[in-house]
Amino acid sequence: MALGFRGEVAGFYRQYRRGYPPAVIDSLVEAFALTRDDVVVDLGCGTGQLAFPVADRVRAVIGIDPEPDMLSEARTGAGDRGNLSWMVGADTDVPALGALLGKESLAAVTIGQALHWMDHQRLFHDLLPLVRPGGGVAVVTNGTPLWLQDSGWSRALRRYLELWLDTEVSATCGTDEESQSRYAESLQAAGYEVGRAEFHYDDQLDLERIIGGVYSALPVDLLPPVEQRSYFAKQVSRALTEHTPYRESVRVTILTGTRVS
Structure with a gap:
């Protein structure tokens, strides 16, 4: 299942995708009563933003992703953590x-x-059948995509991206309430007990993080060519400059499905 998030995109993903606040990891530990004896799988692990802090709380984490370049970046980012393994x-x-x-x-x-x-x-x-009783599945989001937020700079970014890509930019990446409700219904139908938690924090971005975040979300074939990136950055800056500062209100949601027996 190649999604195009390889090559340079994996590097942008590792550099610019935000991590998770400690309270989010605490919530996961509490939801599934995780201990140092437990093994966790991080499915669609990317470059390890969630796998790393979870690994600090359990015996081992297996990160799984369809893109080998993502896993290569994750291995580099893991440093001396010895309880992480990576699978394509x-x-x-x-x-x-x-x-x-x-x-x-x-x-x-x-x-x-x-x-x-x-x-x-x-x-x-x-x-x-893979998870123990009391364990389960956690679907975690980490904020609305940069181009869909309720702010002047986000709307300006969306307009420019739509001009650049010549297509509507509307992907929610599963962060919208309709998707969350659909996931909750499917968890319940599969036999899990469903719970939900939310965490909020504020962040302030600069142009580098906004552009890097955009690059991390594009399939490699849609990245601006290297020779055009300076122009791309200047045009994004021009589009957003009247909307400084680039504040962001981040909502992290954790949808849990617990196996009760």
Whole structure:
């Protein structure tokens, strides 16, 4: 399942995608009663933004992603953490993973803003026998995409991206309420007990982080060519300059599905 998030995009992803506040990790630990004896899978792990802090709280984390370049960046970012392993794979590989690890072998499966690329209904059913009672699945978002926020700079960014790409820019990446409700219904239908938590924090961006964030969200074939990036940056700056400062109100949501028996 190649999505185009390879090559340079993986580097932008590692550099510019934000991490998760400690309270979010605390909430995951509490939701599934995670201990140092537990193993967690981070599915669609990207470059490790969620896998790293979770690994600090459990025995081991297996990061799975369809893009080898993402995993290469994750390995680099992991530093001297010795309890992380990385596998090339996708949601469709979960049954094979279950055959390898065995029933009730996992405390949790985390999915950080990647579920919109997956067949979530099938995935939730496939994961249920892999997690222990009291464990489960956590669907975690980390803020509305840069181009869909309720601010002047975000609207200006969206207008410019639509001109540059010659298409509507409307992807919510599963952060919208309709998607969240759909995921919750599917978790319940698969046999999980559903819960939800929210965390809010404020951030202030600069142009480098905005442009880097955009690059991290584009498939590699849609990245501006290297020779055009200076022009791209100048045009983004021109479009956004009257909307400084670039403040952002970030909402992190955690949708949990707990296996009760």
